[in-house]
Amino acid sequence: MLIDTLASPDITKRDLVRGRRLLTAAIVSPVAGLSVPLVLTLVLTFLFGANPPAAITIFFFGMIGTALTTLIGLFFTAFFLVKRSKWRRDLRERIAARGITSREIDWFRAELQPKEKKTLDGLRRSDELLADSYADYLASKLTAARITRSARRELSLMRRREQKLRQLGTESAQDLRSEIEEDISKILDIQARSKDAIAEAQTGIERVEAAFARGGTLADSDIALKKLSARTADLPHALEKARLTDEIRRELENGDDGEG
Numbered sequence: 001m002l003i004d005t006l007a008s009p010d011i012t013k014r015d016l017v018r019g020r021r022l023l024t025a026a027i028v029s030p031v032a033g034l035s036v037p038l039v040l041t042l043v044l045t046f047l048f049g050a051n052p053p054a055a056i057t058i059f060f061f062g063m064i065g066t067a068l069t070t071l072i073g074l075f076f077t078a079f080f081l082v083k084r085s086k087w088r089r090d091l092r093e094r095i096a097a098r099g100i101t102s103r104e105i106d107w108f109r110a111e112l113q114p115k116e117k118k119t120l121d122g123l124r125r126s127d128e129l130l131a132d133s134y135a136d137y138l139a140s141k142l143t144a145a146r147i148t149r150s151a152r153r154e155l156s157l158m159r160r161r162e163q164k165l166r167q168l169g170t171e172s173a174q175d176l177r178s179e180i181e182e183d184i185s186k187i188l189d190i191q192a193r194s195k196d197a198i199a200e201a202q203t204g205i206e207r208v209e210a211a212f213a214r215g216g217t218l219a220d221s222d223i224a225l226k227k228l229s230a231r232t233a234d235l236p237h238a239l240e241k242a243r244l245t246d247e248i249r250r251e252l253e254n255g256d257d258g259e260g
Contacts (some may be wrong), residue, residue, distance in 0.1 A: 011091060019087055026080035037065040063216020100143045102135035108142050119209055127212070133209040141201035144194040151191040159186050 040126045041062025088107075095104050109117060116138060123131035162180045165173040 014119060015087075015091060019084060022084040022087060026077045026084065029046050029076035029080065030070060031075035033069040033071070033076075036064060037069050041066065096143065096146050100146075102132055102139050105135045105139050105142075108139075111142055115209075116205070119212060123208075123212055130208060130212060134205065134212075137201050137204040137208060141198055141205065144197035144201060147194040148191060148198065151187050151194065155184065155187045157193065158187065180201040180212070219239060 004132070041058060043061070044058045045055055092107055095107060100108060105112075105120070112120070120131060120134055125136050158180055162177055162184070165177045165180070224243060
């Protein structure tokens with residue numbers, strides 16, 4: 001599904017136009033591959049089909065040409081669909097780098113569970129305020145889940161670098177190890193906080209689902225949501241700060257090795 005609204009400040013009209021063009025190209029390619037040679041065959045048959053051998057020859061080569069161009073069209077369809085998939089993935093990563101909001105949740109529907117999709121669609125039809133609260137919980141959960149995965153990758157990289165520095169055994173390597181250990185502590189803290197945020201978001205999701213099932217309202221959801229949003233808002237920035245610190249230290253370390 002192509003989202004045609006600028007629901008995110010990270011998405012420009014140019015991005016949406018590119019997505020529509022890729023989708024259009026994917027649809028048009030097999031249609032053109034089938035229709036163009038088929039129409040050409042019919043025209044030639046109409047003009048020169050009075051002679052049976054000519055008509056048979058035109059029909060034979062027309063069908064072969066139609067089959068080949070249809071296959072070529074299907075190839076281009078697959079090509080444009082792959083390009084569009086990459087386009088959507090790049091946009092999602094751009095949005096997620098800042099933190100997902102309720103307005104952007106439709107860009108991440110593929111990451112939602114079937115029950116969550118069904119509940120969100122039902123809430124949008126019956127209670128917009130409750131739907132917005134539910135989308136906020138979903139967005140917080142997705143953001144925290146992505147941060148948990150990113151933190152896990154960063155933690156793995158830092159521990160490998162720590163292991164390499166331990167093998168060097170030099171005084172400067174020891175100093176760098178101390179700094180990396182501090183960064184590892186920060187990453188572990190971010191990871192723990194993001195896991196707590198996932199648990200809280202899941203609790204909020206279940207609360208809204210229960211309210212929807214019994215026809216309730218937002219009475220007990222708003223306060224919990226505000227607390228959750230406050231806790232999860234700084235997680236992407238905290239992880240990015242730790243990543244940048246590690247990159248700067250890596251550059252300095254490479255510079256020292258070059259001087260040595």
